[in-house]
Amino acid sequence: MFTGISGRIHKDRQRAGGLGSVQQAVKYLNQDFQALKEECLQNGSMFQDPMFPAEPASLGFKELGPFTDKTQGVEWKRPTELTNDPQFIVGGATRTDICQGALGDCWLLAAIGSLTLNERLLHRVVPHGQSFAHQYAGIFHFQFWQFGEWVDVVIDDQLPVKNGELMFVHSAEGSEFWSALLEKAYAKLNGSYEALSGGSTTEGFEDFTGGVAEMYELKKAPRDLYRIISKALERGSLLGCSIDITSAFDMEAVTFKKLVKGHAYSVTGLREVDYRGRQERLIRIRNPWGQVEWTGAWSDNSSEWTGIDSAEKDEMLCKMEDGEFWMSFQEFLRQFSRLEICNLTPDALSQDSTSFWTTVTFDGTWRRGSTAGGCRNHPNTFWINPQYKISLLEEDDDPEDDEVACSFLVALMQKDRRRYRRQGQDMHTIGFAIYEVRGQSVHMKKDFFLRHSSCARSETFINLREVSARLRLPPGNYLIVPSTFEPSKEADFVLRVFSLILVEDPSPPVFVHGDSADTSVSSFVVVSDRDLQTDGFSMESCRAMVSLMDKDGSARLGLVEFQILWNKIRKWLGIFREFDLDKSGCMNSYEMRLALENGGFKLNNKLYQMLVARYADNEVIDFDNFTCCLVKLEAMFKVFQELDRDGTGAVEMNIIEVPISPDPDVSVLLIQLQMLLLSTSLDQ
Numbered sequence: 001m002f003t004g005i006s007g008r009i010h011k012d013r014q015r016a017g018g019l020g021s022v023q024q025a026v027k028y029l030n031q032d033f034q035a036l037k038e039e040c041l042q043n044g045s046m047f048q049d050p051m052f053p054a055e056p057a058s059l060g061f062k063e064l065g066p067f068t069d070k071t072q073g074v075e076w077k078r079p080t081e082l083t084n085d086p087q088f089i090v091g092g093a094t095r096t097d098i099c100q101g102a103l104g105d106c107w108l109l110a111a112i113g114s115l116t117l118n119e120r121l122l123h124r125v126v127p128h129g130q131s132f133a134h135q136y137a138g139i140f141h142f143q144f145w146q147f148g149e150w151v152d153v154v155i156d157d158q159l160p161v162k163n164g165e166l167m168f169v170h171s172a173e174g175s176e177f178w179s180a181l182l183e184k185a186y187a188k189l190n191g192s193y194e195a196l197s198g199g200s201t202t203e204g205f206e207d208f209t210g211g212v213a214e215m216y217e218l219k220k221a222p223r224d225l226y227r228i229i230s231k232a233l234e235r236g237s238l239l240g241c242s243i244d245i246t247s248a249f250d251m252e253a254v255t256f257k258k259l260v261k262g263h264a265y266s267v268t269g270l271r272e273v274d275y276r277g278r279q280e281r282l283i284r285i286r287n288p289w290g291q292v293e294w295t296g297a298w299s300d301n302s303s304e305w306t307g308i309d310s311a312e313k314d315e316m317l318c319k320m321e322d323g324e325f326w327m328s329f330q331e332f333l334r335q336f337s338r339l340e341i342c343n344l345t346p347d348a349l350s351q352d353s354t355s356f357w358t359t360v361t362f363d364g365t366w367r368r369g370s371t372a373g374g375c376r377n378h379p380n381t382f383w384i385n386p387q388y389k390i391s392l393l394e395e396d397d398d399p400e401d402d403e404v405a406c407s408f409l410v411a412l413m414q415k416d417r418r419r420y421r422r423q424g425q426d427m428h429t430i431g432f433a434i435y436e437v438r439g440q441s442v443h444m445k446k447d448f449f450l451r452h453s454s455c456a457r458s459e460t461f462i463n464l465r466e467v468s469a470r471l472r473l474p475p476g477n478y479l480i481v482p483s484t485f486e487p488s489k490e491a492d493f494v495l496r497v498f499s500l501i502l503v504e505d506p507s508p509p510v511f512v513h514g515d516s517a518d519t520s521v522s523s524f525v526v527v528s529d530r531d532l533q534t535d536g537f538s539m540e541s542c543r544a545m546v547s548l549m550d551k552d553g554s555a556r557l558g559l560v561e562f563q564i565l566w567n568k569i570r571k572w573l574g575i576f577r578e579f580d581l582d583k584s585g586c587m588n589s590y591e592m593r594l595a596l597e598n599g600g601f602k603l604n605n606k607l608y609q610m611l612v613a614r615y616a617d618n619e620v621i622d623f624d625n626f627t628c629c630l631v632k633l634e635a636m637f638k639v640f641q642e643l644d645r646d647g648t649g650a651v652e653m654n655i656i657e658v659p660i661s662p663d664p665d666v667s668v669l670l671i672q673l674q675m676l677l678l679s680t681s682l683d684q
Helices: 004-016 033-043 106-115 119-125 178-190 201-209 225-234 303-307 310-318 329-335 417-423 446-451 539-549 559-579 589-598 605-615 623-643 664-675
Strands: 075-077 139-146 149-156 159-162 212-217 238-242 265-275 278-286 324-328 338-343 355-366 388-392 406-414 430-437 466-473 476-484 491-502
Touching (some): 033 139, 033 149, 106 119, 106 178, 106 201, 106 238, 106 265, 119 139, 119 201, 139 178, 139 201, 159 178, 201 212, 201 238, 201 338, 201 466, 212 406, 225 265, 225 338, 265 310, 278 329, 324 329, 355 388, 388 406, 406 430, 430 466, 476 491, 539 559, 539 623, 559 589, 559 623, 589 605, 589 623, 605 623
Antiparallel strands (some): 075 159, 139 149, 238 265, 265 278, 278 324, 355 491, 406 466, 406 491, 430 476
């Protein structure tokens, strides 16, 4: 069992090895789907999930709490008890498989409905090979993105039933159960079914894709919104829309033409048709209720359909799903209030196919009395909020734009707030501000924020899980300050910063980032250059660098530590270039020896031979291996000097006294050092 600092180091190393990626999802609550399924098959038993049991507490805590009217008479039944021939998915997952039940999670169902439009994304969330026939053991699993990592959630297939019908999500046919089981897995992830009541479609979008969401107020829609939606649909982005409510009485109120206020819809298609001699833009929308459709122009039985080609009309209407309808794009802008788009990558709306985005993720906390300072309205405490410094170096490559600026996107997400609903808590009101800084490398104090105005910020502070903004600022150094609106509000959060890199230039912009108060630099962008035969630093090198500079064992670097390390890397790069005598972009073993001596490391032949064997590939050393070697040598020499308290250049110790370094390679070198009775000096 790992705890404290050692636990964080262990987790960081696991992440560095790929844990939490799509290919290697974290086992939620340490439940291993394959092992549990195999155990059930061997025992001939049906899986019963002890972590999310078929009990009243899993339903909810208030309206769906134990002994309430809504939960009276609820039974938990497996699909095999509800129908003679249950199916997981029939003919592929479609939008008709998602009909809302007695739970206000239309936002989630709208997201699931959009997910069915992209089979690749769907099967990332709903893994292949699950059924009620082959090796059925009453156990299923689903995968979700959660705050920077993918998690695999295991459930049993006992579903809440009342009066013989599924209480919550169900398919229109009644025999297909993937959507009901997906909803149960998501409920488990959030603590209960009731925790899913009410929300923003973007939550589901992001948890199904790991993408980043953007929101458009349709009353202020950009003129090219139709093109934006078209591009988003082409690239598999997920889209949702809704109509604002003005009071609680408006919630799910049905308008004269059968649109539902405060309700989440999916956007599922666009079409431009020739209507009576002119081009008419149409948009296709779906109500996750599976019913209650728009009755205005271009609705299923409206007269407008007689004005277009009959074959086109038949094609468009035959592809309609229950609860789905067309309306004119202009009517859409008038009737709906908000459009949400989840980009699978932040540049999904960009026309520049030669660009991609690099992502930096920070895990942070707001804690009362130390890091929960509230927004700028509270100048006495605002400065204690976590602060993250970034450097924007890569200018946008837009020939039509004369302004020199860097595009980037900031997304601030509060963690696990739905789980706290059981304790009467909910989403905090959050936002962020960005300040230009000139060379300062410490945590900015109160006076700085009193004298400087923000140069960018989130459009508003709002009680959503995530607040995001796409921004453009001149190249330079900036400070991002995420905060709650009021001081002393406690929460964990994830701050993601996406910055543009152009493929034509293999050197990425350097992100110098961290929080000098929280010591939260835990990763950094690698170096690559045209005259070096390298793809950048390996994960091993990065871990070695963090170990070298990490003073407190946190596996993270403060900003000052990072700047010291960066200066070392620049120095080593100069040495590498100087002793790459044939300018080949790498060194041979002879050149490496000269370079190491120039770097201040005087080694005997035995140790030098070991280093060449360890870091050379066919006696060729690239910059990554050269740097990794220097980092580990410096760590070894540092420990040796601590043992050589008298400065004699020699130490005596037995094997028990050899200090153990966080870096296993350094520990091995130290043991070899002791065994070789090595005397060294360090001239730096």
